[in-house]
Amino acid sequence: MSSHTKSFKVPFWVQILAGLLLGVLLGWVARNQDVSWLVTTLEKVGDTFIGLLKLAVAPLVFFAILVSITNLRKVNNAARLASRTLLWFMITSLIAVSIGLIIGLVTNPGAGTGLTPKDGAKPKSTGSWIDFLTGIIPTDVITPFTELNVLQIVFMAAVAGIAALQLGEKAQPILTLSESVLSLLQKALWWVIRLAPIGTIGLIGYAIATYGWDLIGKYATFTADIYVGCLLVLFGVYPTLLATVAKVNPVQFFKGAWPAIQLAFVSRSSVGTMPLTQKVTERLGVPKEYASFAVPFGATTKMDGCAAIYPAIAAIFVAQIFDIQLGVGDYLLIAFVSVVGSAATAGLTGATVMLTLTLSTLGLPMEGVGLLLAIDPILDMIRTATNVAGQALIPVLVSARENLLDRDAYATADGSSLDDPFDEPRDEPRDEPRDRTEPVGATA
Secondary structure (H helix, E strand, C coil): CHHHHCCCCCCHHHHHHHHHHHHHHHHHHHHHCCCHHHHHHHHHHHHHHHHHHHHHHHHHHHHHHHHHHHHHHHCCCHHHHHHHHHHHHHHHHHHHHHHHHHHHHHHCCCCCCCCCHHHCCCCCCCCCHHHHHHCCCCCCCCHHHHCCCHHHHHHHHHHHHHHHHHHHHHHHHHHHHHHHHHHHHHHHHHHHHCCHHHHHHHHHHHHHHHHHHHHHHHCHHHHHHHHHHHHHHHHHHHHHHHHHHHCCCHHHHHHHHHHHHHHHHHHCCHHHHHHHHHHHHHHCCCCHHHHHHHHHHHHHHCCCHHHHHHHHHHHHHHHHHCCCCCCHHHHHHHHHHHHHCHHHHCCCCCCHHHHHHHHHHHCCCCCHHHHHCCCHHHHHHHHHHHHHHHHHHHHHHHHHHCCCCCHHHHHHCCHHHCCCHHHHHHHCCCCCCHHHHHHHHHHC
């Protein structure tokens, strides 16, 4: 592994940073010099990268959820672990939405923007509780994959996984095939992830070229609110939970999880980042059998950025633009939607579904969504980074509470060695203990 890993001369995070800076520069040039072909090129590069990520989403989610559920049979107290995982998902979501509400109430993000209801537009598709509840169960097995309905894919995968557990040995051939397909998909997805620096140039460059700094200025308070809220959760709430609940060094968590967090920031896709999130979570000492359940589960349902902070501040923003007064009951509804309805975001880029679900629950005008679409790509980066950090955090918390966390592995985890995490299984053909590989990864 070491020779293969060292073949990458430039660390991956440096490549991502370079792509980010180059994207900003090219976007600025394209906008200020009115270079239309450069704008088009940046758009195509970014769209191609996101398209490649989405190409793997449907089968990846299906097989990841199926395998993760069946892997629970290898873990003691599986039901307890699953329930504790869900409980901590809800607790952290509640904390995140509370922070979002406080920030929104203190800063009044909709005041002084110059925006009016006429600037809004209804979205092409909206989310409601009826749509959410009825949309979980698919009408056929093909449409969820062709239309990329992640929630329905999760439902089918969960049913298949539970059925496989009930069948026992009879289902083993299917499980073996599923594990092989999942490994194949993860490896192929890593090739796409390796293109992230180029994708970054296109995504960031097109955002700057299209929207420029003027748009950010108009939405300055709202943008700042989202970033401040996410950063408070990311570097305030999460470290506090790590130090007090898991009783581990928070700095070490970020050292280990950083590759997944930075990729999430660029790709704006929790599901696209999921394989890397699982790898860094295992590197942080979470048992593989549990991580393979908790991370895919979290990648489709755990969204502190997109489903908690963002809809809370956005709802206040929209209400102020439309001059609608919100009361205590409305704020409680926002918290309820964030904690219960986060699965609606489904781990894809953007959080429009969750926002429309929140607005429809509160009875706010759907035209408010149109006010926020232009600024959404810029906001989605920090939201997704927060999502993914939370998806890695919860398995660490639960593992530590249940005395399953490998604290030696946690203490030596170093994300900089994960230049190709999916080559690691070749170095572990006999499924030997983590202790032998962790120091190698930490010093590479």
